[in-house]
Amino acid sequence: MTPRISRRAVASALAAGLLALTACSGGTTSGESTTDAGYQSQDGSFTSWSVDERQGPVEVAGTDYAGTTQDTADWLGDVVILNTWYAACPPCREEAPDLVDIANEYADQGLHVLGINGVDDAGAAESFQRTFDVPYPSIDDRDKAAVASLQGVVPIQATPTTVVLDREGKVFARIVGMAEGSTLRALVEEALAEDPA
Template structure:
């Protein structure tokens, strides 16, 4: 085997490992919170204490059926945002857990919303049918939803899962594949926080 062939194979191996951790990554973590540099999509978790959270996330769009999705109407409840696309291996792996959690929390004031900036409607809706996804996904071909989210929390890998508190502020983030028990614990912690003084304001 030539030296060039070895280098090509090594490069393919590194790319495969990156796909297993997260389907896409960024290179600039300069906007992250204190002591948090760039992180690969390795399932790492970051939480923000209530008094260190920024402004509410203002995020809206339409789903793949053309219905409006606006987070402003979810104030007073907890929101879980998940970025994904159909051909992403970790997105497919975590989908059953997200579906189970969304179903289990449906009556507890927790709303799940997907964000997909890659897929055309056919691919996205096939994914949603395959995994029986019960929550809407914002079709984000123009990148507006991700830009709004990036303004509050760095999103450096797909999938990324973000938990918003009852005021719509970023409380936690998982970069890469979301572990079911970890996400449940994050959601439970935010649910246990006091209700805001003016829900929906």
């Protein structure tokens, strides 16, 4: 006799699957666009913009967990990755090794990475950074000032979100949800290959 699967079990399984596709916070999977770029979910989808379509320049500043001021304006002329995260976020933990590898691999070519953490106190954030051997700083953004500086240019409505800035500080690309390593690497290489002039 073949077992029957109830509608409730099917609905529960579908709901669980949709939750798995949704990033850690603030997202939708219902078809409601999360940005003006047409994202439908936080599943690692990305958009990149041609030079004449880019918004910015973006300036993000704040204090990292070591008490040092970080300001993307100091990195004009280089490519910058901005990555929102927090320690208990599963996709943030999954993407961390790729971000670390990319930060280390391309640092000598003019790449800077800056984390933006709007949730954790210093203890939780620094533990995460030690666990993943993170070589780049993260801003303590519990006051949401860094994310607020991005709104209107490149809305951040999910964690994690990764934004690549070109050498002029303009938004080159955005990944909503977990950044897949090969996708982020390709975007970084493309941004680094652009003529600085």
